[in-house]
Amino acid sequence: MRPIDEAVRERIRRELDTSFVVRAGAGAGKTTLLVERTLAVAERDGWRKLAVVTFSRRAAEELRHRIRDKAPADADGLDEAVIETLHAFSLRIVRRWGVRVGIPPAVRLEDEDDARERSAERTDRWLERVTANPRLADVLATGLEAGLTLHQLRGFVTE
16 A cells, blocks of 8 residues: 555655655654665765764664665765764764864764763862852852752852
8 A cells, every 4th residue: 555645755755956854753654765865865976975964863873774774785985974963963074174263173072971971070160169168158058948959059159
């Protein structure tokens, strides 16, 4: 049985120079369609000129896996294909071209765990400074007793 939207799916597969927004529920075939379109673009333009960009690491891994499974065994340049998250793709651009606008090439992508750790370190340093000042320590204690969070208190308890 053909899907009711088969004509639209065929346009997405065939019209490779047209951009599409595809919205559909889970299991509707979006990833399969994207893999088919990616293979068609790669066949026409080559893998080295292709970038497949997703929002999540899980989606990037899934796409990479499916594309490699469906690509011809002798696909020239497949190992160089860019199939990654928006953040990783942006980092690639910054590392390649950022020095021209003053961004050091050693910049790295910070994941959520790194961000939480750095935030905790900043909070620890802030707490050390605030509690070293008896007047600010009293304000901090009063705020905590009133039910405010450290995050809320950081906004108005400064050195």
